[in-house]
Amino acid sequence: MRPIELTPRLLALARQVPKGARFADVGTDHARLPVWLLEWGIIQSAIASDLRTGPLEQARETARRHGLTAKVSFRLGDGLAPIRGNEVDVCAIAGMGGETIAAILGACPWAASGEHIFLLQPMTSVEELRGWLWRNGFRITGEELVMEGRTMYVLLAAIPGSMVPLTPAEEWAGRQYRGMVSPLRGAYLERLCRRAVRTVEGLRRSSRAEDQARLARMEVLAESLVQMKEEWDTWQR
Numbered sequence: 001m002r003p004i005e006l007t008p009r010l011l012a013l014a015r016q017v018p019k020g021a022r023f024a025d026v027g028t029d030h031a032r033l034p035v036w037l038l039e040w041g042i043i044q045s046a047i048a049s050d051l052r053t054g055p056l057e058q059a060r061e062t063a064r065r066h067g068l069t070a071k072v073s074f075r076l077g078d079g080l081a082p083i084r085g086n087e088v089d090v091c092a093i094a095g096m097g098g099e100t101i102a103a104i105l106g107a108c109p110w111a112a113s114g115e116h117i118f119l120l121q122p123m124t125s126v127e128e129l130r131g132w133l134w135r136n137g138f139r140i141t142g143e144e145l146v147m148e149g150r151t152m153y154v155l156l157a158a159i160p161g162s163m164v165p166l167t168p169a170e171e172w173a174g175r176q177y178r179g180m181v182s183p184l185r186g187a188y189l190e191r192l193c194r195r196a197v198r199t200v201e202g203l204r205r206s207s208r209a210e211d212q213a214r215l216a217r218m219e220v221l222a223e224s225l226v227q228m229k230e231e232w233d234t235w236q237r
Contacts, residue, residue: 085110
C-alpha cells in the first residue's frame with residue numbers, strides 16, 4: 001500500500017502538528033490526515049471522530065488499508081463531545097464553516113482551558129471565527145494561507161488564553177506585522193478588499209433601514225482593509 005498523499009490544505013494542517021502529539025481529527029471524513037501523520041511517525045496516537053456513521057466507516061477502512069487500525073480510536077459524535085481533554089494535545093477541526101467550528105469549541109467544557117492546540121481551517125465565515133475566538137477565551141497564535149486550485153484557505157492555530165482584541169478589519173484579514181512571512185497575503189488582502197467594496201456597493205443600492213445602518217460600518221471596514229493592503233505592500237518593497 002502506497003503512503004497516503006495529502007492535498008495542499010491538509011498538508012498545511014499536518015505541518016502544524018508537533019512531533020509526538022496525541023492528535024484528534026474532528027469531522028475526519030476519510031481519516032487521511034491522522035493516517036498520514038501516523039505513517040510519517042509524527043503523532044503517537046489518533047482519534048478520528050465524525051457526526052455520521054458513513055464517513056466514520058470510511059475512516060476505518062482507510063486505517064485498515066494502511067495497517068493502522070490499532071493506533072486510531074474511532075468516535076461517533078458531535079464535534080468534541082466524544083473526546084476527553086486528557087486524551088489529546090492537538091485537535092484539528094477543518095472542512096466546515098467558521099460558525100460551526102465556533103459552536104463546537106463553545107460546546108466543549110475543556111476547550112478553553114488546559115494546554116491544547118486547536119488547528120482550525122474554516123471553509124467559510126473566517127471573520128466570524130476570528131472574532132469569536134478572541135472574545136471567548138482563545139488566543140490566535142498563528143495563521144497560514146494555502147492555495148488549493150483556485151481556492152485560498154486560512155489555517156488558524158489557537159490555544160486557550162487571552163489576546164489583544166482584534167479590530168473589525170483584523171477579524172476579516174487577521175493581524176499583520178512588519179517582517180511577517182506570508183507569500184499569499186497580498187492576494188488575500190486584495191480579495192477581501194474587493195469583497196468589502198462589492199458589499200458596500202450593494203448596500204448603497206438598498207433602501208432598507210437595516211442596510212443603511214450596516215452601510216456605515218462596512219464603509220469604515222472597507223477603508224481599513226484598503227489601508228492594511230497599502231501597509232502590506234509598503235512592507236514588501
